[in-house]
Amino acid sequence: MPTLPTMRGHRLIRAALAGAGLVAGLLCCLPVTAGDLVRADVERRFPPPLHVGEKLRDLPAWPLTSELQPDAGPVGYAFESIDLAPIPGFEGTPINLLVAIDAGGKFMDVEVLRQHEPVFLGGLGPLPLQDFVRQYQGKSLKQDITVSSTYGNTRAEGGGNRVVLDGVAKATASVRIVNQSVLAASLAVARARLGFADPGSGAPAAVPKPQPFAAMDLAALIRRGYVQRLSLSNADVEKLFAGSEGAGSDAQALDKPDDLFVEVYVAYLNAPGIGRNLLGDAAWARFRSYLTDERPAFWIATRGRYALVDEAFVPGTPPPRLALLQNELPIELRDANRDYARLPAPGELTSALILTAPAHAGLDPGRPMEFRFSVSRARGMILPVVTQKQITLRYTPPAELFDYPPRPLPEWLQAWQGRLPDLLVIGAALLLLCAALLRPRWIALKPRRLFWFRSGFLAFTLAYIGWYAQGQLSIVQITGAVKSLAAGAGLKSFLYDPVSLLLIAFTLVSLAVWGRGTFCGWLCPFGALQEFVAQLAGALRLPQWHLPPRLARLLARGRYAILALLVGSAALAPAAAERMVEIEPFKTAITVGFQREWPFLLWAGGLLLAGAFVYKFFCRFVCPLGAALTLGGRLRRWNWLPRIEACGQPCQKCRNTCRYDAILPGGAIDYDECFECLDCVGIYHDIRRCGPQRLQAARGRPVEFRRRR
Ligand code: SF4
Ligand code: SF4
Structure with a gap:
């Protein structure tokens, strides 16, 4: 059974901590300020194979990369017109549109985010304006786009390079303002980033x-x-x-x-x-x-x-x-x-x-x-x-x-520059984690100290790495890489997401040093959320169903089947894979902070609920990323968790303590299942909790155990 602190009132503390974690989550889920999109909002609109990068520092736009063209750099840009061309409408406030153009200057999408035009608010309603902006799709910035001055939707012919959009009856002036906003904002982005033909055009405008x-x-x-x-x-x-x-x-x-x-x-x-x-x-x-x-x-x-x-x-x-x-x-x-x-x-x-x-x-x-x-x-x-x-x-x-101001840095480098504070904070946290795993004795010795250290670190993982820095690693990164490699392309697109890349690099190294548990036990935001749900369930005294270890091991194989299915379909049927990766609730729970349609909410909520009764249900029986990391963990070079001859022969103390069933009856650690919670490390170093050591000491014999690997 768990070895979390047993002191009186501790349940209360755990409940408070779990509650704080959940409150932090709810705060992160509050709606964004109207008309001021964040990356997650744009991601919802441009799903895979498109990937929305960090907002650029020198231009208010999100670069869009494609998993299918990872070497191509940005395949487009999404931006809010209000940031680039705040042209007042008739009500006096600028209309705000989300515009996306591709690398060739073609409109991918235009969406009305906010408008106060009286004619569309109290008269025509918003639909005609939505219909109007739909006309941009497929048109090019290289064309001379104007709006028909005819009332009604009489189609006016363009000719040559001219495109005439259907106006909106009774709102011609308003849609002209919309057109000006769309074109001015798009031209600003095209000038700054698309650089047609002119090699110098990537530089900022001359002053x-x-x-x-x-x-x-x-x-x-x-x-x-x-x-x-x-x-x-x-x-x-x-x-x-x-x-x-x-x-x-x-x-x-x-x-x-x-x-x-x-x-x-x-x-x-x-x-x-x-x-x-x-x-x-x-x-x-x-x-x-x-x-x-x-x-x-x-x-x-x-x-x-x-x-x-x-x-x-x-x-x-x-x-x-x-x-x-x-x-x-x-x-x-x-x-x-x-x-x-x-x-x-x-x-x-x-x-x-x-x-x-x-x-x-x-x-x-x-x-x-x-x-x-x-x-x-x-x-x-x-x-x-x-x-x-x-x-x-x-x-x-x-x-x-x-x-002539100098040319800006390459966009991927700008993304790194822009995330420097986050990278430093996360880098410091990773160093702290390394120190804890390299010298675990001091932290693990006292259950209370270990509890607070672990809970604090997991709160950081959930709130900062997950909800704030959007650093939830996901099976999508693996299936995306498979798709890119299957298409014969490289993996350059990863450069555009520095936080994820830092975590990926650290995780790869940690697989060889400590195994999969470093990520799953400490760095996975959804894993951390499950931990807090489990703590809350404990505080509420919900019944805990402990599956028999053999059955648990059998069920755990299911995640490998899911992994194989996802990776296979990513290579053979990418469209199906895009739907199937939704088996991961990470996007719902972490990336968009539970702001999704109800079927996704139901799935994520159901998994968390299951985790309230069966500890880390999703991690142990469903998670395909966990399965992939387990396979990667086979690269581990050392059995670094200390064991002694008496472990399992006959002592079962650690085995009974491990909530992940990661200790075999014989006392050996099953690193495939170990989440590196350090509970067994604390017991090993604590003579009061380690039965064989206590017995030896009671007999007055020096404690001499042969350490086994
Ligand atoms: S098993 Fe999956 S959800 Fe659980 S910690 Fe690992 S990656 Fe995260
Ligand atoms: S074997 Fe791993 S998961 Fe189990 S108690 Fe030890 S460190 Fe924790």
Whole structure:
């Protein structure tokens, strides 16, 4: 029977401790602050084979890796729009959406987390908005995504790179805000992490440098590269249309091929050395006071026949003939002409505009970008055939105007950096555990001391390692590794979860030194939870059913069958394995803290209840991870738990004490079943509890036992 302290009132202490453990659990299960997701919430939305990594330190996003592509690094990112683009809705507070994009910039999912739009709260209800955001799935950030302005769900056609989402009747403005939030947040993540084509794009955005002002005219600005230009003759444009319906339809171009069609000038206006020179002091001052949110602004002027905007252009809107792209990502430009800019058109320039990009759009003003100008030609009077071509001006901002922050560390290293405090705390705990197992005498000698040490450590394992640091090792890590290896991929994805990796590494070493009991007896959060349930059951005097050891050993073989089934199906039928791993209640009880659907709660609760009557029921008879660790424990090199000749021959004291039936009738330890609770170690070192030693001492003989292995 158990050798926990027998002092009066101790049951009360145990009940208090177990209660404290359970209260800590309940506290961890309280709902998260609305609109502020934690990793577990995201994990619920992106189940295996996807794996949700730690939230990045320099970008509020969770990297998504895939068990099927472990070497690919993140296959996508999930993030809350409110963190990246808090654009106020009509009620004044930002709409919050959970957005996920894949590594190619495609939307994996968009979900409304929080919104206060009156039309969706009191009028239409939330469903139309949910339907609206569903349209993003499969669309790409590389596309020009806009919202239909038609009321009702009339489908508006896109064409080319343009995608038009169905709007929501009576809520067009609200869904436009949603679209802006989704795109701005996604572009920020895409700019920071996806880095299409441009190797430098993985670095943070360049920061404009304060510079002493030097007066320059347009010619000097062009010479310095502050203003960049592109010149096209009529002949150049004719060449653009060659072979298309538009070829030969511009009489003026054919008559005077060498005449200028257009010269386009582009400059990054926020830099004082450019903006103040182009606008003049007074307009520059007004411009600065207008542009308080540091939106990137561009001065774009033209000379020649071509006009940037036609007479139908509405001031304050995006100019339809112009698009801005960076790393192939389109970024909306909007006319920002106000009274500050009665724009001078120096020299022969015929028009000039100031255009701004949204502050949250993720444009890096210090890196190359493309301005695309559309030129169209129409052939025919009735139902004319319109042909459109694009002229591209590649604008490279002058490097001397910017500071370029260094590239961030690789993401896996950032994950490690971000978890450094947790790693240090858990590392210290592991060192303490090593000390206890290497020199167990002092801790194990006094039952009370051992009880408190063990209970304290298990409380740490449950609350800190399990619920807080999410370090519950699981059979999923084994089946995931099997799947990855079966697919011929490596195991790099483990790097993205440093806490688990630390525990895995420690457990592997401990298997060779002490056996499976180091993890199962000390480091498994669900095992710790069962321990507290057992303590509570003891305090409540619930009946304890002690299965006959032979029957227990027979039943224990069931977990190997479960393990074989899971590993086999992981290699042969991954989809089935994903369902079957739910036999482990770890996700329900530890990862998501009991916030799951009722069948999962029922299963986890049932196992804990069984553990209240049969000590460590799940560990001993069901757990496939325990079975795998038992097999791994065969690597153990030493029989480190001390035994003497009298153990089992005839003394059965330790055997009767061991609640895991891990001591054989002959006195030897069955390390496959041992959880390293150290109860028998305490008896071995305590002459008052070890019968043969006490007997020898009573006879006045020196206690000389031959230690056996
Ligand atoms: S047998 Fe399973 S549940 Fe029990 S301690 Fe070991 S790993 Fe955890
Ligand atoms: S054999 Fe293992 S589980 Fe049993 S009492 Fe000894 S240390 Fe504890």
